[in-house]
Amino acid sequence: MGRTVRDGLRLSAEQEQFVELAREFAAREIRPRGRAVDEADVESPLDVWEKAAALGLTSFMLPEKVGGGGVSLLTQVLVQEELCHGDIGIGNLVTSNGFFGAPVEQLGTPEQQERFLGPLGTDRPPLTAVAVTEPASGSDAASIRTSARREGDEYVLNGQKTWISNAPYAEMFVVFATVDPALRSRGVTAFVVPRSAPGLTVGPPLRKMGQRAIVNAEVFLDDVRVPVEDRLGAEGQGFSGLMRTFDASRVLIGAATTGLARAALDFATSYAAERVQFGVPISRHQAVAFRLADMATRIDTSHLLAVRAATLYDEGHAVTQEAAMAKLVGSENAMWCTHAAVQTLGGYGYSREYPVERWMRDAKLEEIEEGTSDIQRLIISRGLGAR
Numbered sequence: 001m002g003r004t005v006r007d008g009l010r011l012s013a014e015q016e017q018f019v020e021l022a023r024e025f026a027a028r029e030i031r032p033r034g035r036a037v038d039e040a041d042v043e044s045p046l047d048v049w050e051k052a053a054a055l056g057l058t059s060f061m062l063p064e065k066v067g068g069g070g071v072s073l074l075t076q077v078l079v080q081e082e083l084c085h086g087d088i089g090i091g092n093l094v095t096s097n098g099f100f101g102a103p104v105e106q107l108g109t110p111e112q113q114e115r116f117l118g119p120l121g122t123d124r125p126p127l128t129a130v131a132v133t134e135p136a137s138g139s140d141a142a143s144i145r146t147s148a149r150r151e152g153d154e155y156v157l158n159g160q161k162t163w164i165s166n167a168p169y170a171e172m173f174v175v176f177a178t179v180d181p182a183l184r185s186r187g188v189t190a191f192v193v194p195r196s197a198p199g200l201t202v203g204p205p206l207r208k209m210g211q212r213a214i215v216n217a218e219v220f221l222d223d224v225r226v227p228v229e230d231r232l233g234a235e236g237q238g239f240s241g242l243m244r245t246f247d248a249s250r251v252l253i254g255a256a257t258t259g260l261a262r263a264a265l266d267f268a269t270s271y272a273a274e275r276v277q278f279g280v281p282i283s284r285h286q287a288v289a290f291r292l293a294d295m296a297t298r299i300d301t302s303h304l305l306a307v308r309a310a311t312l313y314d315e316g317h318a319v320t321q322e323a324a325m326a327k328l329v330g331s332e333n334a335m336w337c338t339h340a341a342v343q344t345l346g347g348y349g350y351s352r353e354y355p356v357e358r359w360m361r362d363a364k365l366e367e368i369e370e371g372t373s374d375i376q377r378l379i380i381s382r383g384l385g386a387r
């Protein structure tokens, strides 16, 4: 392939180094594991996690003062894209502590950041999780029912969370609960809860369509006592902290899906150059060539939206709209591109011998988690003044 939109970015020496590290790690350690991890179904590749941690790839997004890399969101975007070019499920696993780190950074005191994020900046970091979703509360996160009742210097948490990524392995959870459900978003409060807390239990792994490198489960909170000093921010500040977390994490989904879509394009392009039908490589049939052209164009669109949102974020602007667009377009383009890759391989595209059917299953998740495509459209339309 000729020059891509990525070649138009002027990267700093530090960004070049991170991108090269991620690209090399993705090719050597991530891509070869994709199929086996998918077949294993409900088992995270912890050996890959450990190797990534030793290279700083699990902590580069955390603040420097806790042992992280302290890099910009733009650098995170570039790294995420490369890791997920290897495999989006494993790439998302490698950077998953960033999702825990964000609300701690947004809402936590310097002392809490040191205490909760310090262990994540070490050579052998624990896995962590963020628990918002409940069986009856998904898109409408302000409707959570998990309760936090104050008793002296403690809160008592009761409720049930579902779909929690990393739950079977996580040693710490950020749990979002409510001090009063009638207050809706103004009642939502965040707590850090260790896995060892009496009353916290994790259900069996939930079996799912794709992205099996991250294992999901329900989390039950039964009279879990949390000291006041483990509350992040004031009572009622949890929801705004969560929304600010999404402003960054949705941009990273835009980047992750760009990496996945690039993998699909690379694979389909090579295949189309080799596969001969009607006496010529199928890439010489215009329908196939145009499909590849559409994939390439969509990928660059996704990349540019993620880069725009990250650049504005790094400059200190509010990016709720731009982040929603990056996530919406990135995930829908990844779905389109992986579907196009399956089509380009014909029957072989449908075979588990090739990765494109798996990548199509992997892509679907990103139209759902951290706010479905409908919710992103809701956010974008509200920003236009349309209600």
Ligand SMILES: Cc1cc2nc3c(=O)[nH]c(=O)nc-3n(C[C@H](O)[C@H](O)[C@H](O)COP(=O)(O)OP(=O)(O)OC[C@H]3O[C@@H](n4cnc5c(N)ncnc54)[C@H](O)[C@@H]3O)c2cc1C
Pocket (backbone or CB within 6 Å): 130, 131, 132, 133, 137, 138, 139, 140, 162, 163, 164, 165, 166, 208, 216, 365, 368, 369, 370, 371, 372, 373, 374, 375, 378
């Ligand atoms: C693999 C996976 C990993 C996840 N990881 C985590 C995690 O780590 N932590 C966590 O807390 N959660 C996690 N989630 C939960 C995820 O964020 C939710 O599934 C998601 O927000 C959607 O909520 P829901 O599934 O309850 O769907 P619902 O909210 O019930 O939505 C169902 C449908 O209705 C549509 N809809 C709902 N409201 C509106 C509206 N106002 N306008 C238009 N359409 C609407 C939706 O777009 C969707 O199509 C994960 C989910 C999955 C599948």
